[in-house]
Amino acid sequence: MKREIKYIVVHCTATPTTATIEAIKNYWKNNLKWKNNGYHYIIQRDGTVVNITPENQIANGVAGYNQHSIHMSYIGGVDGNNKPIDNRNDLQKEAMFNLIMKLHHRYPNAEIKGHRDFPNVHKACPSFDVKQWLKEYEPSVLQAA
Numbered sequence: 001m002k003r004e005i006k007y008i009v010v011h012c013t014a015t016p017t018t019a020t021i022e023a024i025k026n027y028w029k030n031n032l033k034w035k036n037n038g039y040h041y042i043i044q045r046d047g048t049v050v051n052i053t054p055e056n057q058i059a060n061g062v063a064g065y066n067q068h069s070i071h072m073s074y075i076g077g078v079d080g081n082n083k084p085i086d087n088r089n090d091l092q093k094e095a096m097f098n099l100i101m102k103l104h105h106r107y108p109n110a111e112i113k114g115h116r117d118f119p120n121v122h123k124a125c126p127s128f129d130v131k132q133w134l135k136e137y138e139p140s141v142l143q144a145a
């Protein structure tokens with residue numbers, strides 16, 4: 001199935017930073033009874049990007065927009081009291097930036113947004129301002145070389 005991608009969407013898992021991808025997938029399947037994963041990519045604490053859903057398939061990231069979205073999420077996004085916090089480490093920031101650039105190259109017309117930037121979303125996800133961060137972020141020189 002060929003999809004038209006209009007949105008590259010950034011999320012947080014809103015879990016403890018120690019959460020595993022297996023546990024997150026089990027939660028979708030067993031607690032939420034979802035048939036699909038919530039994201040296409042998960043960025044682990046060590047900066048590893050794991051592709052859990054092929055890009056031509058739909059993931060359940062933002063209700064009403066999934067047909068036209070690619071979803072990525074970093075593990076983290078809440079503190080010990082479940083309050084939103086941008087607790088991405090440097091490895092995750094770099095991996096996220098590189099993944100966004102790669103997807104932006106693949107889908108040049110897609111808008112890059114945070115989950116909370118969609119209409120009627122009452123969540124803090126991904127716990128930071130994506131557009132502002134992209135303006136300010138300075139990728140490592142080594143990475144770019």
Ligand SMILES: [Zn+2]
Nearest residue numbers: 011012115125
């Ligand atoms: Zn989200």
